[in-house]
Amino acid sequence: MKHCCKNVVILMPEPVAEPALNGLRLNLRIVSIVMFNFASYLTIGLPLAVLPGYVHDVMGFSAFWAGLVISLQYFATLLSRPHAGRYADLLGPKKIVVFGLCGCFLSGLGYLTAGLTASLPVISLLLLCLGRVILGIGQSFAGTGSTLWGVGVVGSLHIGRVISWNGIVTYGAMAMGAPLGVVFYHWGGLQALALIIMGVALVAILLAIPRPTVKASKGKPLPFRAVLGRVWLYGMALALASAGFGVIATFITLFYDAKGWDGAAFALTLFSCAFVGTRLLFPNGINRIGGLNVAMICFSVEIIGLLLVGVATMPWMAKIGVLLAGAGFSLVFPALGVVAVKAVPQQNQGAALATYTVFMDLSLGVTGPLAGLVMSWAGVPVIYLAAAGLVAIALLLTWRLKKRPPVEIPEAISSS
DSSP: OOOHHHHHHHSSSHHHHHHGGGGGGHHHHHHHHHHHHHHHHHHTTTTTTTTIIIIIIISSOHHHHHHHHHHHHHHHHHHHHHHHHHHHHHHHHHHHHHHHHHHHHHHHHHHHHHTTTTSSSHHHHHHHHHHHHHHHHHHHHHHHHHHHHHHHHHHHGGGHHHHHHHHHHHHHHHHHHHHHHHHHHHHHHHHHHHHHHHHHHHHHHHHHTTSSSOOOOOSSSOOOOHHHHHHHHHHHHHHHHHHHHHHHHHHHHHHHHHHHHHHHHHHHHHHHHHHHHHHHOTTTTHHHHHHHHHHHHHHHHEEEEHHHHHHHHHHHHHHHHHHHHHHHHHHHHHHHHHHHHSSOOGGGGGHHHHHHHHHHHHHHHHHHHHHHHHHHHHHHHHHHHHHHHHHHHHHHHHHHHHHHHOOOSSOOOOOO
């Protein structure tokens, strides 16, 4: 009877249709969903290069307040991300994406009212801060929701590719948004920039609303503590590996200055190109050899890159190191994320993904100040050697995770 059932399943049309999802058609389906995350990150990138100067030079506040206006968004994202995952599980990812995009729209409204009340600096600053907090909440909801929505559309078999595309559109939106924001600001001031941000969010909302809904998962969700217990080791490995990204993104300019070299901006470009290029070149790597295997390969490449930067005596050595570090870090998040999400029942996918992502948020938040302390004590190159050591710990941790017996999940994750 068992074999008979298996034969019937093989002859059904659904498995025959699955290969059609490979390649271009699959990518287009994913992009049609993650474009909403692109829109949310575009609303983040547009004011990023404008607001610090506006707060400090135009409004006359100190550098502390200029930094706080930017940082508020990241704190809001960090604190709201677990809630975004939980609500995505309960209400469905589409509603969460629309909610997040509404937050992006309201952040633009905050900038607009801040510009209109420029004659009242304290009120204007408070409105800017409020807009940044709302943007942080909106980003966590739109980002988490778009990933789960994409998985719901193409199936959890392709979750690694969905996460990879989310990272690609994130980098693309930030890279496009910052220079465009400066152009719009010089053209029409903060009000014009705010209207552009509101327009981007509104168009994304109008495109999202008519899209088919992916049903929320049925079943009793696990409590947060149980979800954290299943994903925290993967999150720790991600956090350790993220230190390498953090020291390159934050301190590569100071590293080049300390060496007396030019070309720090080009080094950052190499990192970004390697990051995006690796995700585009190896879209099926996680499905073929497994998330933990991909993660260990990536850690090894990232370690070599960071060591090269740390011991570099010539600019070309640092550039090769940065390139390798970007390629190595590229697939870490989706590779470990696939395994982390599959460690919980389907009705907890959102909570697992959000909790896992928090480890990266925390890592990037603490890497800057801690690396700065180490740098002031031991010099700039040491932070890259230290980061390589942290990634090596992540490699050992992942190797141990691969060796331990698989945990039985009460409810398997659906592939559709």
